[in-house]
Amino acid sequence: MIVAERKPYEEIKEMLSGYKNILIVGCGTCVSVCMSGGEKEVGILASELRMSSKTDGKDWEIEEATIERQCDREYIEPLKDKVEKADVILSMGCGVGVQFISEVFPAKIVLPALNTEFYGATISEGVWAERCGGCGNCILHLTGGICPVARCSKSLFNGPCGGSNKGKCEINPEVDCAWQLIYDRLKALGQLDKLKEIIPPRNWSSSRDGGPRKIIREDLKL
Amino acid sequence: MKAGGNLEKILEKGEFAVTGELGPPKGNDIEVVKKKAEMLRGNVDAINVTDNQTAIVRMSSITAGALLVQMELEPVMQMVCRDRNRIAMQSDIFGATALGIKNMLCLSGDHQSFGNQINSKNVFDIDSIQMLSMVKRMRDEKKILDVDEEIEGEIKIFIGAAANPFAEPFEFRPLRLAKKVEAGVDFIQTQCIYDMKLFKEWMKAIRDMGLHEKCHILAGVTPLKSVGMAKYMAKNVAGIIIPDEIIGRMAKAPKGKKAEEGIKICCEQIDELREIDGVHGIHLMAIEWEHRVSEIVEAAKLLPRPTP
Incomplete structure (x- = not known):
């Protein structure tokens, strides 16, 4: 929501x-x-x-x-x-x-x-947290279902920066390190191999950076 | 030779390299750069110029780096992903190499919330690994990202990156270095090492993967000035581990002799690091302590520096 x-x-x-x-x-x-x-x-x-x-x-x-x-x-x-x-x-x-x-x-x-x-979910009563950045080019299949765009403070694509500390982000000990979460999840799923691949520079034109976005579905137009 | 600079030549010859660090001024006072640079002259092979480190606004690393070139010193220009998109990065790399800068260090960059412009927007268009491959393409294929047209001129640059063996998840750190090697890194500077045991474990993993033969690893060291500094860093700086034993030694040192003890510890660390297979040099980060660098490198028996 x-x-x-x-x-x-x-x-x-x-x-x-x-x-x-x-x-x-x-x-x-x-x-x-x-x-x-x-x-x-x-x-x-x-x-x-x-x-x-x-x-x-x-x-x-x-x-x-x-x-x-x-x-x-x-x-x-x-x-x-x-x-x-x-x-x-x-x-x-x-x-x-x-x-x-x-x-x-x-x-x-x-x-x-x-x-x-933000786009987020209800974590518990009275607590909501961001989960999606609406970037228009989903890579959740590569990152264990955890989004580095929305959840890493630096939107890194190739692993945690040097500021990851005991599972938390350098910006705030209350914030989870998204890459720690990704690592733990992929490890649990037996998919750590996915982290070996370099994710190349991203095309941000599908995001807000490409200008205001609009979707036209010809099949649904009246 | 990729760039033909001092640092590259020394590392390629198999000599033990020493790099230093210079924080540019919080303003345009050239004398600050000159004064710090003179303290490093003859004591290090190349000087890292930080790029708005900890997100504090300072003179740009390109400008301070170019001033070092004018002084016939060799800069390692740091560049972070926080403040520039790929357009600005590539443009600045054109400019930096045109001004005679031959080494750069590709970094993610400290988050702006640490600095003095906490209301700013960050960029993070590409990450540090993507930056490495972009710079390598500029140098080796003479092309910018996604464009087939040849660059006008030649980008001769020795490409560095950072590695932090002390940040979690520990098991992922060697894999992250492997990605940096694959992306095209020539040399690595590590985070400050105090936990020698953990560093040796990391180096073993690096050797097991053969990465020490694919890039030059410079071990990061920072002399402790005081117990306060040691405690502060251990507690507040993400990705730095200082064992209690070291903090204890600093605490036990007599008043007025704390700095000497810090330098002594640093020299012992350098001695130990030199013995580790795959460590090709040290990166000495004497933060706002440039005037003690000559004393440290002398005590650590790193002088005279080789002339490549």
């Missing part, structure tokens, strides 16, 4: 100054699962803002709505009536949601309530 965190409350408050009718839009997908922008979090933020409105004399009118997905036009369009009444939309979706709502309602200002962080 896309993992995001809510922005600091003060930053959100600051963004909203000068507006009156605020529509907070949650998203029912990734950010609901990582508990940063689903229906529940929309309710919490709305309550906080209503309280500030009273105590700080902000005169805010807060409206709430959580839709299935903010990355699909069909779920955004039914918001039309609520959107028309709002001066500003505060999206609790990921960065995609913020942008896509404003693409559907180009006349409206859409503000981000979250910081979108």
